[in-house]
Amino acid sequence: MNAPLALDREIAEALLTGQPVVALESTIITHGMPYPQNVDTAREVEATVRAAGGVPATIAVMDGQIRVGLGEAELERLARAEEVQKLSRADLATCLATGAMGSTTVAATMIAANLAGISVFATGGIGGVHRGAETSFDISADLNELAQTPVTVVSAGAKAILDLPKTFEVLETLGVPVIAVGQDEIPAFWSRRSGLKAPIRLDTAEEIAAAHLMRGRLGLPGGQLVANPIPAEAEIPLAEMAAVVDRAIARAEAQGVAAKAVTPFLLDLIFDLTEGRSLEANRALVLSNARLATDIARAIARG
Numbered sequence: 602m603n604a605p606l607a608l609d610r611e612i613a614e615a616l617l618t619g620q621p622v623v624a625l626e627s628t629i630i631t632h633g634m635p636y637p638q639n640v641d642t643a644r645e646v647e648a649t650v651r652a653a654g655g656v657p658a659t660i661a662v663m664d665g666q667i668r669v670g671l672g673e674a675e676l677e678r679l680a681r682a683e684e685v686q687k688l689s690r691a692d693l694a695t696c697l698a699t700g701a702m703g704s705t706t707v708a709a710t711m712i713a714a715n716l717a718g719i720s721v722f723a724t725g726g727i728g729g730v731h732r733g734a735e736t737s738f739d740i741s742a743d744l745n746e747l748a749q750t751p752v753t754v755v756s757a758g759a760k761a762i763l764d765l766p767k768t769f770e771v772l773e774t775l776g777v778p779v780i781a782v783g784q785d786e787i788p789a790f791w792s793r794r795s796g797l798k799a800p801i802r803l804d805t806a807e808e809i810a811a812a813h814l815m816r817g818r819l820g821l822p823g824g825q826l827v828a829n830p831i832p833a834e835a836e837i838p839l840a841e842m843a844a845v846v847d848r849a850i851a852r853a854e855a856q857g858v859a860a861k862a863v864t865p866f867l868l869d870l871i872f873d874l875t876e877g878r879s880l881e882a883n884r885a886l887v888l889s890n891a892r893l894a895t896d897i898a899r900a901i902a903r904g
Contacts, residue, residue: 604716605697609670615656616718621898623650623891624669624714624722624752627661627704630676631685632865633725634880640680642884646723646891655895660713662688662696662703669717679704687861689742707754708746711824720813720901721753723894725887726760726790727826729768731863732850739860740771748775748823753813755894757886758828761790762846762867765797772826773800778816780809781828782893788830791882792839799828806893810900829893835885837878845874 608616615622625646630639647657659671661679668675679685679702686696686703690712696703705713707727714722728741747754759768769787772779781787781799789795803809809827816825830836849870858866871879 605666606713606716607666607668608717609658609668609672611656612658612670612717619902621655621721621895621902622658622719623655623894623898624710624717624719625650625657625659625891626707626710626722626724627659627671627679628687628706629725629887630661630680631682631704632687633868633883636680638880638884640676642887643676643680645884646887649888649891650723650895653892653895653899655898657891658714658717658719660705660710662686662693662701662705665697665700667697667713667716669713669719690746691742706741707743707756708741711746711750711752711754714752715750719752721755721894721898723755723887723891725883725890726756726758727754728864729759729763729765730771732762732764734764734767737859739863744768744771744775744777747772747777747826750824751817751822752824753809753827753894753897754824755827755829755890755897757790757831757890758788758795759790760864761792761795761842762850762864762871765789765795769797769800775823776821777823778812778825779828780812780825782809782830784830787828789839789842790886791831791837791842791879793830793833793836794839796839806896807900810897813897813901814904827893827897829886829890831882831886832889835882837875837882845871845879848874
């Protein structure tokens with residue numbers, strides 16, 4: 602393997618000695634939150650992984666390399682940068698070849714984590730089937746990545762701006778296990794409930810780790826999607842969020858926002874419509890996912 606992969610020394614030593622490492626994406630830094638909340642949240646997520654007994658590995662593309670593990674200066678540079686590509690499977694190689702700066706989506710982070718030998722990845726929510734996809738065909742590459750790259754992804758479900766029933770139907774078709782943690786219903790990102798029955802329920806990190814290891818023993822391609830409900834004290838109820846999301850989507854359609862611009866546009870508008878509550882909920886769920894992902898990584902390391 603001669604991919605342009607640059608592992609931070611701490612990450613390389615942790616992987617060599619079998620310590621639990623948790624991959625972290627970088628689009629939350631460049632496209633998910635404004636400065637300085639973005640870099641503050643990135644540092645807080647990394648600190649959460651460390652407090653839970655793991656080693657954080659934030660991933661981004663810088664200077665022609667996939668950086669696995671960012672130092673303080675690199676985090677700050679990424680958080681302040683204005684021209685940052687939002688990378689998925691389709692444009693990861695081009696960004697590297699041209700020396701541009703890029704942040705990694707769920708799909709690109711999974712690719713990088715797998716190249717580095719990292720089994721677990723913590724994020725906020727995955728991409729999926731956008732509303733109106735029956736005419737726009739706007740479907741995130743995250744779904745296909747989950748079907749082919751063997752990384753367990755800990756999320757709060759799919760982003761609630763999406764068509765959730767269609768998203769989980771596609772995942773079922775692709776053979777991706779969707780695991781709700783501690784409840785029989787798939788969470789809906791900012792909300793603990795979605796009204797959708799979970800295909801699989803597991804209650805502990807040890808059970809999720811065992812399922813990850815068993816998939817490897819069976820030679821099954823792809824990863825697992827772990828849907829971890831947002832902490833109860835931080836959630837925004839589904840009925841309230843559904844009305845906000847509907848307003849935001851209507852405005853995006855009216856302004857002709859499309860393709861990769863849709864998600865950041867909607868998240869910014871939802872932040873305004875909820876007077877900042879969506880951002881606080883987002884931070885809470887990301888930290889919760891980081892804790893669970895670390896517990897899973899520790900269980901995998903124990904074998």
